[in-house]
Amino acid sequence: MLGQVGLGSAEELFDSIPADLRLREPLKTSAAISELELLAGFENLAAKNGAARRASFLGAGAYSHYIPTIVDHLISRSEFFTAYTPYQPEISQGTLQAIFEFQTLVCQITGMEVANASMYDGSTALAEAVLMAERVTRRSKVIASSAVHPEYMEVVRTYVQHAGIELVQIDSDSSSGQTVADSLAQLDNETAALVVQSPNFFGCVEDLRALADKAHAAGALLIVAVTEAMSLGLLRSPGSTGADIVVAEGQSFGVPLSFGGPYVGLFATREKYARQIPGRLVGEAFDKEGRRGYVLTLATREQHIRREKATSNICTNEGLIALAATVYLETMGPRGIQEAARQCAQKAAYAARRIREIEGFSLPFTSPVFNEFVVRAPVDAKELLSRLAESKNITGGLALSRYFPERANEFLVCVTEVNSRREIDSLVEGLASVSSEMIQNHNGT
Amino acid sequence: MLGQVGLGSAEELFDSIPADLRLREPLKTSAAISELELLAGFENLAAKNGAARRASFLGAGAYSHYIPTIVDHLISRSEFFTAYTPYQPEISQGTLQAIFEFQTLVCQITGMEVANASMYDGSTALAEAVLMAERVTRRSKVIASSAVHPEYMEVVRTYVQHAGIELVQIDSDSSSGQTVADSLAQLDNETAALVVQSPNFFGCVEDLRALADKAHAAGALLIVAVTEAMSLGLLRSPGSTGADIVVAEGQSFGVPLSFGGPYVGLFATREKYARQIPGRLVGEAFDKEGRRGYVLTLATREQHIRREKATSNICTNEGLIALAATVYLETMGPRGIQEAARQCAQKAAYAARRIREIEGFSLPFTSPVFNEFVVRAPVDAKELLSRLAESKNITGGLALSRYFPERANEFLVCVTEVNSRREIDSLVEGLASVSSEMIQNHNGT
Amino acid sequence: MSSSNIKKVTPHISQNEALIFERSQPGRVGYRLPPLDVEEVAMDEIIPQKFQRDDELSGMPEVSEVDVIRHFTRISTWNYSIDLGLYPLGSCTMKYNSRLNERVARIAGFANLHPLASEEDAQGALEVIYELQDSLAEITGLPGISLQPAAGAHGEMTGIMIIRAFIDARDGAGASAKRRTMLIPDSAHGTNPASAHLSGFTVKTIRSTSEGFTDLEHLSELCAHGDVAGLMLTNPNTLGLFERNIKEISGIVHAAGGLVYMDGANMNALVGVARPGDMGVDVIHLNLHKTFSTPHGGGGPGCGPCCCTTELEPYLPVPRVVKDGENFRLDFDRPHSIGRVKAFYGNYGMMLRALSYIQTHGNDGLREATEAAVLNARYIAQGLAADYDKPFDAPPMHEVVFTDKRQSRKGVHTLDIAKRLIDYGFHPMTIYFPLIVQGAMLIEPTESVGRQELDQFIEAMRSIAREAVEDPELVRNAPHTTRIGRLDEAAAARKPVLRWKPKEAASAA
Amino acid sequence: MSSSNIKKVTPHISQNEALIFERSQPGRVGYRLPPLDVEEVAMDEIIPQKFQRDDELSGMPEVSEVDVIRHFTRISTWNYSIDLGLYPLGSCTMKYNSRLNERVARIAGFANLHPLASEEDAQGALEVIYELQDSLAEITGLPGISLQPAAGAHGEMTGIMIIRAFIDARDGAGASAKRRTMLIPDSAHGTNPASAHLSGFTVKTIRSTSEGFTDLEHLSELCAHGDVAGLMLTNPNTLGLFERNIKEISGIVHAAGGLVYMDGANMNALVGVARPGDMGVDVIHLNLHKTFSTPHGGGGPGCGPCCCTTELEPYLPVPRVVKDGENFRLDFDRPHSIGRVKAFYGNYGMMLRALSYIQTHGNDGLREATEAAVLNARYIAQGLAADYDKPFDAPPMHEVVFTDKRQSRKGVHTLDIAKRLIDYGFHPMTIYFPLIVQGAMLIEPTESVGRQELDQFIEAMRSIAREAVEDPELVRNAPHTTRIGRLDEAAAARKPVLRWKPKEAASAA
Numbered sequence A, B: 001m002l003g004q005v006g007l008g009s010a011e012e013l014f015d016s017i018p019a020d021l022r023l024r025e026p027l028k029t030s031a032a033i034s035e036l037e038l039l040a041g042f043e044n045l046a047a048k049n050g051a052a053r054r055a056s057f058l059g060a061g062a063y064s065h066y067i068p069t070i071v072d073h074l075i076s077r078s079e080f081f082t083a084y085t086p087y088q089p090e091i092s093q094g095t096l097q098a099i100f101e102f103q104t105l106v107c108q109i110t111g112m113e114v115a116n117a118s119m120y121d122g123s124t125a126l127a128e129a130v131l132m133a134e135r136v137t138r139r140s141k142v143i144a145s146s147a148v149h150p151e152y153m154e155v156v157r158t159y160v161q162h163a164g165i166e167l168v169q170i171d172s173d174s175s176s177g178q179t180v181a182d183s184l185a186q187l188d189n190e191t192a193a194l195v196v197q198s199p200n201f202f203g204c205v206e207d208l209r210a211l212a213d214k215a216h217a218a219g220a221l222l223i224v225a226v227t228e229a230m231s232l233g234l235l236r237s238p239g240s241t242g243a244d245i246v247v248a249e250g251q252s253f254g255v256p257l258s259f260g261g262p263y264v265g266l267f268a269t270r271e272k273y274a275r276q277i278p279g280r281l282v283g284e285a286f287d288k289e290g291r292r293g294y295v296l297t298l299a300t301r302e303q304h305i306r307r308e309k310a311t312s313n314i315c316t317n318e319g320l321i322a323l324a325a326t327v328y329l330e331t332m333g334p335r336g337i338q339e340a341a342r343q344c345a346q347k348a349a350y351a352a353r354r355i356r357e358i359e360g361f362s363l364p365f366t367s368p369v370f371n372e373f374v375v376r377a378p379v380d381a382k383e384l385l386s387r388l389a390e391s392k393n394i395t396g397g398l399a400l401s402r403y404f405p406e407r408a409n410e411f412l413v414c415v416t417e418v419n420s421r422r423e424i425d426s427l428v429e430g431l432a433s434v435s436s437e438m439i440q441n442h443n444g445t
Numbered sequence C, D: 001m002s003s004s005n006i007k008k009v010t011p012h013i014s015q016n017e018a019l020i021f022e023r024s025q026p027g028r029v030g031y032r033l034p035p036l037d038v039e040e041v042a043m044d045e046i047i048p049q050k051f052q053r054d055d056e057l058s059g060m061p062e063v064s065e066v067d068v069i070r071h072f073t074r075i076s077t078w079n080y081s082i083d084l085g086l087y088p089l090g091s092c093t094m095k096y097n098s099r100l101n102e103r104v105a106r107i108a109g110f111a112n113l114h115p116l117a118s119e120e121d122a123q124g125a126l127e128v129i130y131e132l133q134d135s136l137a138e139i140t141g142l143p144g145i146s147l148q149p150a151a152g153a154h155g156e157m158t159g160i161m162i163i164r165a166f167i168d169a170r171d172g173a174g175a176s177a178k179r180r181t182m183l184i185p186d187s188a189h190g191t192n193p194a195s196a197h198l199s200g201f202t203v204k205t206i207r208s209t210s211e212g213f214t215d216l217e218h219l220s221e222l223c224a225h226g227d228v229a230g231l232m233l234t235n236p237n238t239l240g241l242f243e244r245n246i247k248e249i250s251g252i253v254h255a256a257g258g259l260v261y262m263d264g265a266n267m268n269a270l271v272g273v274a275r276p277g278d279m280g281v282d283v284i285h286l287n288l289h290k291t292f293s294t295p296h297g298g299g300g301p302g303c304g305p306c307c308c309t310t311e312l313e314p315y316l317p318v319p320r321v322v323k324d325g326e327n328f329r330l331d332f333d334r335p336h337s338i339g340r341v342k343a344f345y346g347n348y349g350m351m352l353r354a355l356s357y358i359q360t361h362g363n364d365g366l367r368e369a370t371e372a373a374v375l376n377a378r379y380i381a382q383g384l385a386a387d388y389d390k391p392f393d394a395p396p397m398h399e400v401v402f403t404d405k406r407q408s409r410k411g412v413h414t415l416d417i418a419k420r421l422i423d424y425g426f427h428p429m430t431i432y433f434p435l436i437v438q439g440a441m442l443i444e445p446t447e448s449v450g451r452q453e454l455d456q457f458i459e460a461m462r463s464i465a466r467e468a469v470e471d472p473e474l475v476r477n478a479p480h481t482t483r484i485g486r487l488d489e490a491a492a493a494r495k496p497v498l499r500w501k502p503k504e505a506a507s508a509a
């Protein structure tokens, strides 16, 4: 073929690159290895991830839920995973119809009116929501509860740092753990939005209705972030409690933990803001013969048309993960989601009851929780959890000191339908025995 | 729907079954369990299969070879695995074309002229070959080398027990390990076929040309069985050495060990015997517009038309496994098969060289081998291997006493491209240390 | 071509794809192997030249990995499959093949397990076999189980050989030599007589009554000569009707010194509702690839367990999987066994899937599946009765047979109706089987289909019935919407081309 | 409709399938959960009634597992995909997505790993990140790497924010406030200006020359005002041409106090051949979902690593993955960091796939892939030159742009040609991008296609060129062979219907 295009050597293909810019030596990356060697190598690395093989009570933005086997089977159909963004509707209706169903499901589960085709994840969806609130209200102050996931807030801070937005964080109530309407003194008619998460980072269910009323009274939007989307199977939908923009991390819906990604950001709002939404939207359309189909629509919001005036710079989103969530939600159906949510809540309640009974342990927050709650231990939580992992082979939760150094004795426990009673009981026994050992050691020295 | 068909209850669906034959209680099989529980249960059982996690030198009819990842991906397309036998060619061309390619590949690799769409496995293919030889020659004596896989011979014996066929087994040469033409005194003009396996059960490559000449001189067919199909990448094809029917176990071509099945029987012969072949055949066909397609053909050989006069009773065969073999062979291509075969032979030769050097060990047979060879140990082989497994975590091969009680100190070692040099070296060291320990213990008492 | 009634499918482009051999390009490879890591010696030192292959495997295709992916992905799209919709092949039980079962079969601890691993090292695998045996014993009411047969026909052969071995032992060589007749209804599947023949029996055919049942009188007659070794009966029979006289039938055969073999291909009508063991059946085969949902795979693999009474158990193939205290082991010591019918232990991967099916359904779920399967067939029976000839009045079980009697008056035959169904987006039913029903169309919806699609099917069939009247040519030339039309099978069989050959070779031949 | 030239595809039936909501039947379920195994308390005791959902999630579909399987299997068949053939979308690098990489990403030890697992418990996962960082540093010649960005645009934002942070630190608050201009060529992808805007920059557009390169004079002019923070350049640019003056370009920008950002979307033309780090580029993003073969997934997920010089490294997002002796850990202590751009560490599953791609190809294989990608584009460039207007003379790298100039004389436009390609069995190329080329058709074959299919593509395009002359209507009304025709996108945007609603609700609204 080289000859066919008039060249004598492969090197000549690169004649348009100045010679001094061309590599004279092969890359110093490794030489090719076979499938056999590659798999052995990765299996080897995977074996070093001890946490992946353990009963775990980690949540805090990424959740272990049961994933029906058909999810991976269906998203592995190459018609889905080796297709591009559906720019040519005549040969992309599979992807388009799936996204249309995804948008509908996101609306249904959040109680909202329109949803987009996905964002990178929950955290960037929240950042985009804040930017959108500014566009919609033309106000520039944003108030956020400190009980929003710390990593989400970090992302928001990065996104808005050059957007002229003033970000104000307000503390949640130290006893209930909720963001309370009383503390919203700063919410004024300069405020674009109030940002809360529910259940919040500490697991506490927020009183969204009260917060919405407060925000709306000042002409601000209420943005609700949900990191544990499974909670929507049990909790009143943000949409029905007055939220204006709802963002969520969709990982709970059929997506493996995979060390943090790829996940999928859900983004939903009111119909009246449809033209302010970031990201792709799929809409219904018809051909000349009246046959129904779906197309990418309202593209004038987007970067490829609007360039710097676009509602967002997002292009590639999380298509395949949105598909996984779609398959998951359709397989589980309303009854399955409710049942999984019920089990989460019941199991977490059981775990909370049992942990509270351990000598020296308490639950610092009083408000209702879905499947996560903070535990206050009589010892340093990080050490407690690391000893628990070592001696009992249980990952007991997340030491809050990772984000809140002042909360050294506290940790966040998450329980879902995949945690068996036996696991919970082992956790309780482990916490009791390891903590008492630690206290003894401490007293001994 | 019950009402629609005029029934009042589900029980009435079964009114045509006399009441006393109907179960009055639920089955005593277990109650339904969820996916989560089911997977945990099976993972638990799988964990009890220690041999599946170990470096292994087991062969003897089932071989560990590398399986390219795409094989399972492609056969998992539901268009293939949830389809039936391609009785309706207009909507089954995928399956039909794949089988046509399979038949071609089997011909190419065996050096034969026609091949069928698959048999249950190598052993039943051999039994069918013997029955076919009887049909073709109208003779009833069949001579089989004792170096044919013992389980294959057991199956042949079962199949022919009511077919009026006299089965004569002749010993292979005790020094070379081969079936030698001199020992074929019983091969006469009553003989329908001579049955040999190459490489034979002891790993020795047979001199097929000499055996074919001998068989043909008496007007008998030569049936060649191949249990290690990978050997065909290196060894002269049975077709080119005069075989009349070639059967093989196709498991080496991309099929997991899976505790013995499903595997796939390859069956090939001369064109002139095409109408005597058992099982399904796919052939080229054209529609009215001259478009090429494929159909099941020569169906008049088969049970659904010919009933008791059919060439075989086989109906369901091993379609999907034949597809796996097809994908495998097309992915590997001629170069890949040759390379895998070369590595098998070289690694086995290396292992043989090293094992021969261990104090007290020898290789009883002198003829060339492909990737399996018999080792004679200075101690009881079964015990040696079981200790090796226990203390070194290596499955060292198959103790021949399983089939040949008189060969108590011998075992069959198989080495393939998946066995690394490190594994081979560990085997050698393990054999040396465990056997010397056993001898010492023995001397000590 | 009128297509106004066709709502289930729409034409769309589908990729063409040649034979892989026609795609081959010298030098392309799709494999990646590690380099040889031992000292290499000259190949001639290992294998003498004369034993070495010298044709370079020529003719085998040389293609890249992506070529292979595209090749099979493309051709796959030409197939209909269960995952695309109703697949109402009578007698084939095309039910949903659960992905969970597929996943179970791929668990490394099973998939990588060598069949000759020691028993201690394969306890989990043996336990699976044992558990499945137990479940099938409960389901069939027959306690002796071998999972070794690889498919239904293989199970038949096994079962019939067991009958023969039993009779030989019971009657002694001389007497048993006279018992060489196997009775088989004229409606039976072709594998039945073929399997009987393989076991050395002469087949005698029993007539069916006009109601579609075994003719008891004819049976009695045939049983009067002392030569009957047994009867092979399908129940529900291949017409979809439960042989309500089954107890009488087995009584007659037993009284005549014969045994009753049941072809269990239609067990999807009975699981959880009635048990062959309670009906006088001595031995049965099951099709795990039908009733127990293991995938058909485009023609296999299957698994055809053989289940029998305690009396026949000694004759089952070796090895048996037995439980010894807490451990499972292989029992080879069965002197009366008919022998081995397959290397190793059968199609193990199918056993995993079937056990997964049984456990996820649970006892209630198994019965519910049976109910749904029968109800769906009943619904179709009723939906088509006005337009198609239904030759038998008895209520069908899990499948129902119709004929082309009315349509053939207009020259439209079963084959045409089947091909026209393709245009409507359905896989055709089983046609021209059973042989005793002229122009038979045997429809088995299974439980894996909803009301909506059943209605679509009925509507399509009724629409075809109308077309057969209004535009018979349309039906006779169907299908009209597929990549290729009807293929000339007669020509294909006359001069069979059974493999690809390189151009030169092909033209030289 | 003439179709005699269409050899790549044939029409075939494809299944229709409604929205899942239209398939819903109350009471059907597709899930199976274990029973609750702890003592249940009244839900109101856990969550006060007022916080509980009371709509029963109404409207969500109730379907069975097999319904879901058929639903998605059917709709999937309406998609074109890489596995079905050439997918020559310019700028998108639609290369083969190896199944091996998919398998790697699903290894349980990665797939089940929680992102907040302790570092000791996730050493393997961190090592993968570290290894990939190392490889990308070598490939780009830029040593500072963050894998956190989730896609190309996200990487752009990250990179541009890094430039801003660097300049703010270098120049101090006052001075840097004047440097708020980002230069972007008129040929750039829309994400470039959008990302610059998000980082608070004003975009100024650089003209391209008629040869298709950055206009150096214009660049110099724009750089003369002291307000330039940087330049965003794609190289090879979006016309498929290597910016041969890249060194000069970066020189000019650097001299003006700005930094050079490279959009690495087109790195498939350079890997193993030339390194951005050697060209004066300060920061670049890569698209692992293009160059490094992670699947596009119908629109994501991606992974858009940001790679920069040592100077810029302090500004990369936190946390960084670093090596401490033999151990890997997360470094949060980066006071100059622009902050976090995503929760956790990025789209980890894509990193696994990309590392697998790099390791299976090896250094030689990476270069060979680049060569093949460029050669294939060259081959197409030559094959189409006689029939289509090729606006730029310079030899294209991995993609080539044509226009509809000749065809539009007959009223046949790029969109029509694209749609007609569908009839010929190909996915169209990228159209109307870059914006500066009127009627642009940007064709990128990638390395994952053989000569045979390239020839088919060229033949199809040439055939369409003939049709444009002989039967323009045919082309203008294409496609003719798909399930649906061109959809009315304008009407869809005018009154957008963005979700399904129940019948009552829909008609009430």
Ligand SMILES: Cc1ncc(COP(=O)(O)O)c(C=O)c1O
Pocket: B314, B315, B316, C091, C092, C151, C152, C153, C154, C189, C191, C192, C234, C238, C263, C265, C266, C287, C302, C304
């Ligand atoms: C009634 C009946 N018996 C026996 C068989 C044979 O089963 P198999 O195809 O598994 O050998 C079939 C299969 O179609 C059948 O329908």
Ligand SMILES: Cc1ncc(COP(=O)(O)O)c(C=O)c1O
Pocket: A314, A315, A316, D091, D092, D151, D152, D153, D154, D189, D191, D192, D234, D238, D263, D265, D266, D287, D302, D304
């Ligand atoms: C040149 C160019 N730059 C940037 C992007 C944006 O990348 P992504 O879609 O991953 O956000 C694209 C993607 O199409 C592109 O082609």
